Amino acid sequence: MTASASGLRRTLGVGDAVVVGLGSMVGAGIFAALAPAAHAAGSGLLLGLAVAAVVAYCNAMSSARLAALYPASGGTYVYGRERLGEFWGYLAGWSFVVGKTASCAAMALTVGTYVWPGQAHAVAVAAVVALTAVNYGGVQKSAWLTRVIVAVVLAVLAAVVVVCLMSGEADAGRLDIGASDGAGGVLQAAGLLFFAFAGYARIATLGEEVRDPARTIPRAIPLALGIALVVYAGVAVAVLSVLGSDGLGDATAPLADAVRAAGMPWLVPVVRIGAAVAALGSLLALILGVSRTTLAMARDRHLPGALAAVHPRFQVPHRAELAVGVVVAVLAATVDVRGAIGFSSFGVLAYYAVANASAWTLGSAPTARVVPVVGLVGCAVLAFSLPGVSVVVGAGVLVVGAVAYGVRRVVRARAGRA
Template sequence: MSSPPPGLRRTLGVRDAVVIGLGSMIGAGVFAALGPAARAAGTGLLPALAVAAVVAYCNALSSARLAARYPQSGGTYVYGRERLGAFWGYLAGWAFVVGKTASCAAMALTVGVYAWPGQAHAVAVAAVVALTAVNYGGVRKSARLTRVIVAVVLAVLASVVVVCLTSGRAGAGRLDIGLSSGAGGVLQAAGLLFFAFAGYARIATLGEEVRDPARTIPRAIPVALGIALVVYACVAVAVLSALGADALGGSGAPLADAVRAAGVPALVPVVRVGAAVAALGSLLALILGVSRTTLAMARDGRLPPALAAVHPRFAVPHRAELAVGAVVAVAAATVDVRGAIGFSSFGVLVYYAVANASAWTLDPAPRARVVPVVGVLGCAVLAFALPVVSVVTGAAVLAVGALAYAVRWRSPAP
């Protein structure tokens, strides 16, 4: 009788899981999403942040409950499959892999734009290759590198907040909260900002590599989300006080522009380095999450079975990681950062809608179903409040995935 294929190794504790979640969220949100969100919301940026946080909180609670029940790689792909049926699991996995591949490319290009603007695409491809190699060496190495990245980024962000809030040029009047772009603008901005909160999914998708997942994952997800929310709120208030909503919405590098407006131009290079490092941290965790969902789908035959291989020495899904790295490297040569944020947000919101619907089936008690219901409704509203191009493109890509399922995989997975 042949021996079972090697599985992933449980090496991550609560601290490692929190750090991986933070590495995804902080890198994506602060440096990539604030500008587009401010352009959409105007003076409603802070309310939009609050709306995104509420939806993210519901999703986090639902994901934590499901991850404790199903401690496997794949996240909502597994939850949807087990609670709602094969198609819904597949749709969630497809939305995640496609949406987060766009996120990976956007983060890689963000590294290039900040590190070497004249050669942004070349730097982006090099970053993908380097981080794929790090992930290939094992998840513990990825966690250690992410810990360093998060420490550096938090130090840079703390400097930005202190400089902006203590500057004599900062104005409290720029923090006026209103609806200059209407409720639709606030919801659109919340959808864009949700892109920044989605990093805690990485904790769930690594469920097969977490020690004592029933205890670790429900603790790590809320902690990571809470820390990220505090960081986002502090940075948003600081940057708004320095630039105001209009200037923030028109800025390509809002944190760098904020410290310049605060009268400390010497800090601009430090902010640029911090942005590049943050994007590297986000990219590292994103590649981890996409490769693990790819592994889970390949195990079920929803993607090529060869991608289900686990390296006998490093205990990582090495073929899935190499495939994801190759696709992201190609995309990084052509992607537009701002467009990728909207497209990614649509896919991830669909992914979490399936997660909340799956959590709804766990407990029939009405009180236990309040959070999943709010989560599903919130995901739907934010998804369709995104820019029209993002909604149309995202819906078309999901339709392609659904058609592929109908043609090839209508029968149960092997």
């Protein structure tokens, strides 16, 4: 096999990598996560956002350090394997592929719900097919489309912030900064809001397609995270100032409800379109990331080896992308959005727990270990603060993955002795 056929093409610079991360973060999460987070934390919503941002920052710094050392497709799957051992890398990859596949289905259904509520599942499947085709054509095309999507979504979010803060309905007293309805609610809100921050992993999983990864990835990850945090904080403050924590917690479409309450009902269709476009951006980047981790796991035979093939012309893992697209399309036709999001959050936090544990091994100096320790503890606390069903299902899936790994090891060992 030639080098061009076995490896991916390095075409992404810092700007492209930041856009891919933003396309994953500034997506449907901000349109959907605020309401359940406000319902869980009440007036402690902003505290929950701050906790989620701290944990996300630690995860980002750990991921950036590791990605600079291991610039290969697969992200934490590769880091866990190299720093902690094969099992932990496998468990991270399993958590990512399974959890993010569920998240892909949730994003696809979000598109369907906003575009055509009566035919949400059909629209969701069509969106998956279309974006899988875009990814099949090469990562540079995906980055270009993501740049357009990010621009549209940021414009819509900016309009929401301006309309809410400039309206006569805005009241700073509704923010209740520093207040909370209890630590448990704040932590659950942080876990739900973390779902909207997790997209910077996509930059690391594309490590094999980034130019000068030792320089590009450590710059792109914190840049993307910082921009997303500013956007989220601005939107949260604006919406809270109009709806208050109780109104936000009861909202079915929080941003649309906020602009309606601010006296601008004509903006509601624009917000709905923005939400659909945002979900498309998230879905595009999610399929991109899941297929790359699938590629890395297939190379190590944790998944069928046929999925490791790279297209000789487009230089993309085409079989992995098609397989991911088929699975996501089936899920989008059958599953429920809320269940998929809760399960995905648990899987993502487990994935980043392995990333922080891997980063802890990079240096013995206390200052070098503070960030990964805080990130690891934060991931564990937020994961087990999620709703009980999400915890039980998520933990069960991790156990299934671990058992599958053990069975495969036993079978290989017996085959080797035969």
